[in-house]
Amino acid sequence: MPLRTADIQAFLLAIELGGISAAARHMGLSKSVVSKRISDLERELGVSLLQRSTRRIMPSESGRYFYEQARSAMNQLDHAAQSLSDSSRELCGELRILGPMSFGTRWLSPLIARFAKAHPRLHLILELDDRLVDTGYERYDVVLRITRLGDSALIARKLATSRRVxxxxxxxxxxxGLPQTVDELVRHACLGYSNSTPGQVWAFREDGPDAVVKTIAPRGGVFTANNGEILRDAALAGSGLAVLPRFIVWEDLQAGRLLEVQPGATPLDDGIFAVYPRSAFSSAKLRSLVQFLQTSLAPQPWEVPDAVPAVADIAPLFAQAGAAR
Structure with missing residues (x-):
């Protein structure tokens, strides 16, 4: 059965990117060419691989089976090519990366650009999306997540700590006014992150020797968004309190446009992780990228504690705000 690699690649990308148009853009081809390649593949196989609708394509039962087998085969070919290049210390092939939107645009994208320049034979694909995805099905080689990671069948390498304020x-x-305790937060206008259930609960470690962790569900209905930079803009506009990563707000804290509120407790840190399937552990290109990101993010450039006003520096504002309540 004479199957063409180009036809198989068109089908794989249509599934992974959610449509023929997206696959065509990725491949630099017209939609009609990609559609024809998939039709040719279906004709050679004698089965329908896709269930087409006006909004999105989905794999048929046969298509899902063929996708899993074909993706595995294509990955093996890619790894074989990488093994040959390892002897010359050159990385090649394709590496698909998924990162969170705000961290991706502010910190990740310039690092990926540097990595790409250092490895010109490597085709890097960086996509940004705050949704949590199943890396096993989406077929990203590595996903960067900012979270307090629990148990997982995937491998996770910590790249840095993301302090929240x-x-x-x-x-x-x-x-x-400013809350003096965590319990007082429920009486304030709070800005909520809507993209995941944990983002709708704020967790704090209280100051003191016992380090008790307290969680609250901030009052809803004030302002909710699925992106941290939108929440920062709302906080800058005076809409309420927000718990945000320092990598988003450190410049605003430094300039005094935002104040760090300290109600006798500190928001729990998140970790910045590179998450990938166990099957990808042997990939030299993936190991090289993860090591590069660990080294590059180790200084955590968004941490500039000496440049951010301390509580004592804004004590007059605290007193004024408290009197206004």
Whole structure:
């Protein structure tokens, strides 16, 4: 059965990217060419691989089976090519990376650009999306996640720590006052992250020797978004309190546009992880990327503690805000 690699690749990309148009853009071809390649593949196999609709394509039962087998075979070919290049210390092939939106645009993209320049034979594909995905099905080689990672069948390598801060604008502090305890947060306008259930619960470690962890569900209905930079903009506008990563707000804290609120407790840190399937562990290109990111992110450039006003520096504002309540 004379199957063409180009036809198989078109089918794989259509499944992974959610449509023929997206696959065509990725391959630099017209939609009609990619559609014809998939039709040719279906004709050679004698089965329908896709269930087409006006909104999205989905694999048929036969298509899902063929996808799993074909993707595995294509990965083996890619690994074989990589093994040959390892002897010359050159990375080649394709490496698909998924990262979170805000971290990706602010910190990840320039690092990936540097890595790509150092390895010109390696085809890097960087996509940004805050949704949690199943790396086994989506077929990303590595996914960067910012979370407190639990048990997983995947391998996770920690790249850095993401400290979070409770913050608000000086205007909000003056109008509403500042909470002195975690329990007082429920009486404040809070800005919620809607992309995942854990993002809708704020967890704090109370100051003191016992280090008790307290969680609250902040009051809803004020402002909710699925992106941290949108929440930062809302906090800057004085809409309420937000718990945000320092890598998003450190410049605003440094300039005094946002204040770090310290209600006798500190938001729990997240970790920045590279997550990938166990089957990818032997990939030299993946190991090289993870090691590069670990080294590059180790200084954590968004951590500039000496440049951020301490609580004592804004004590007059705290006193003024408290009197306004």
């Amino acid at each position: 409770l913050c608000c604008s000086p205007e909000y502090a003056e109008q509403a």
